[in-house]
Amino acid sequence: xxxxxxxxxxxxxxxxxxxxxxxxxxxxxxxxxxxxxxxxxxxxxxxxxxxxxxxxxxxxxxxxxxxxxxxxxxxxxxx
Numbered sequence: 777x778x779x780x781x782x783x784x785x786x787x788x789x790x791x792x793x794x795x796x797x798x799x800x801x802x803x804x805x806x807x808x809x810x811x812x813x814x815x816x817x818x819x820x821x822x823x824x825x826x827x828x829x830x831x832x833x834x835x836x837x838x839x840x841x842x843x844x845x846x847x848x849x850x851x852x853x854x855x
Contacts, residue, residue: 780822788815793832 781789784805791801798809798816805812820826823834 781819785815785819785822788812789819789831789835792816792819792828793835 787805788801791804796804798812801807801812802809816828816831820831823831825831825834
C-alpha cells in the first residue's frame with residue numbers, strides 16, 4: 777500500500793476503499809468512529825489529499841502505477 781502508513785491506518789484505508797462509513801470501520805476494527813477519523817486525518821496528510829474520494833483515487837492510481845512499473849525492466853521496456 778502506501779509508504780508511511782501504520783498497519784492500523786492501512787486497515788482503515790482498506791475498509792475505506794470498500795465504502796464503509798467511519799462508524800462501520802470502527803465496528804469492523806473495534807475502535808471508535810473518532811479514532812477512525814484521526815487515522816483518516818493522518819492518511820489524508822500522508823497522501824496529500826483532503827477527502828475520502830481523493831484518498832481512494834490516489835490509492836488506485838498508486839496501485840496501477842506500481843503494477844505498471846513491475847511489468848517493466850530496468851530500462852523501462854516491457855519484460
